[in-house]
Amino acid sequence: MTLKLKLLVTAVASLMLVACSESEQVQAQQQAPEVEVITLTTTSVGLTTELPGRTIEYRQAEIRPQVSGILQQRLFREGQQVEAGELLYKIDAATYQAALASAKANVASAKAGQFNAANKAKRIKDLLGSKVVSQQDFDDANALMMQADAAVASAEAALQNAQINLDYTEITAPISGVIGRSAVTEGALLTANQAQGLATIRQLDPIYADLTQSSTDLLRIKRQMQQQNKQQVSVDLILDDGSKYAEQGSLEFSEVNVDPSTGMVTLRAVFDNKQSDLLPGMFVRAVLHHGSNDNAILVPQAAVSRTAKGEAMVMVVNADNQVESRIVILGQSTDGNWVAESGVKAGEQIIISGLQKVRAGATVRVVQAGNKTTNTAAQ
Structure with a gap:
């Protein structure tokens, strides 16, 4: 009787131990925090x-007068589109027209002198062979002819300069674009190459x-x-x-x-x-x-936290459902994700929700993002 009693007590004690063990496992399962994870994969991402x-x-030009004078007309509307070569301002041209006329007269006078010097030099050359004139007379006549040629060239250059100054009394747009406000109005005295611009074209x-x-x-x-x-x-x-x-x-x-x-x-x-x-x-x-990365690993920005040193860190769940902290190097961001340049690889699981409930080394219950099926620590 005593032996049977001992066997019964032993059996009861064994059952109680098994029950306690199972209870502890269930309790451990219930205590393990639940986290949401994603499995990393490679994808193609534009760089x-x-x-x-x-x-x-694209281009800008400040309009300035190149001759002095009184502004007679402004021929544009502020803020309008103007084309290259379009007339913008007119300066009083009376003095420049008179200068041009004077330059033309000087050219005519110089050409008359040139004609006289050329004829004289020709006559002396014809007489040189008969010894009627000396070689010195011939040389002097040639020198006078060359001086007359130079006078004509100088007068023609002055005429060209007078024509340029007259043309400058009409100020045109150097480029096409939108012209801004005018800094001057009709009647203003303009000075050649003055510091203040008349207007700006952009x-x-x-x-x-x-x-x-x-x-x-x-x-x-x-x-x-x-x-x-x-x-x-x-x-x-x-x-x-x-x-x-x-x-x-x-x-x-x-x-x-x-x-x-x-x-x-x-x-x-x-x-x-x-x-x-x-x-x-x-x-x-x-x-x-500037290109594409065909093997990029995207990490949701919600999964990234920062260490005390400012380093980017993610929580990885290993095969034993234990949490590991990983330092990652992040590249560009795209559509709410970071491109992970190092620290994680394809196939690993990282926590995207529930980070506040875990720490490195903790055992967790895993739920795939978008899937409510739980992978428990006891599996």
């Missing part, structure tokens, strides 16, 4: 770089956007372009209100020197601007498209 900048007119179609970029990033872009044998960089423009400019542009050139004080390089992109939506001086952000 882009976003840079700040400002728009600059060509807005096409238009430039000057962008700034660090020399380090510029080298990275050039290497990526060389690897993919890409010659042309297309550029999208984001306006100050966040909207995207309708026309896509292209990168024209980069400065050949680096600003030693900032380490930055200026890049210039050009855009069509037929509707004049872009005006000089506007702040813009430019997105440069």
Whole structure:
């Protein structure tokens, strides 16, 4: 009887131990925090770089008088489109017309002297053979003829200068573009090459956007372009209100020197601007498209946290459902994701929700993003 009792007690104790063990496992399952994860995969991502900048007119010309005089007429409307060669201002031309007439008379007088000197030199040359005149007379006649030729050339140059000055009384547009406000009105006294411009013409179609970029990033872009044998960089423009400019542009050139004080390089992109939506001086952000990465790993921005040193970090769930912290190097951002350049690889699971409930080394229950099936720690 005693033996049976002992066996019964032993059996009961064993069952109680098994029950306790199962209870602890269930309790452990219930205590493990639930986190939402995604499995990393490779995908193709366009290589882009976003840079700040400002728009600059394609061409600009300040209008200044090249002769002095009283302004008689202004022949344009402020803010209108003008064409190269179009008449803008007229200066009183009376004195310049008189100077031109005087120059023409001087040319006629010089030519008369030239004609007389040439005939005299010819006659003396004919008489030289008969010894009627001396060699010195012949040399003097030739010298007078050359002086007369020089006088004609000088008079013709003065005539040309007088004609140029007269032409300058009509001030024309040197380039096509939009002309701004006029700084002078009719009756104003203008001075040749004065410091104050009369007006400014700006060509807005096409238009430039000057962008700034660090020399380090510029080298990275050039290497990526060389690897993919890409010659042309297309550029999208984001306006100050966040909207995207309708026309896509292209990168024209980069400065050949680096600003030693900032380490930055200026890049210039050009855009069509037929509707004049872009005006000089506007702040813009430019997105440069300089290739593609066919094996990019995208990490949701919600999955990235920062260490005390400012390093980017993600939480990875290993095969044992334990959490590991990983330092990652991030590249560009795209559609709410970062491109991970190092630190994680395809096939790994990273936590995107529930980060506040876990720490490195903790065991978790895993739920795939968009899938409510739970992978428990006991599996």
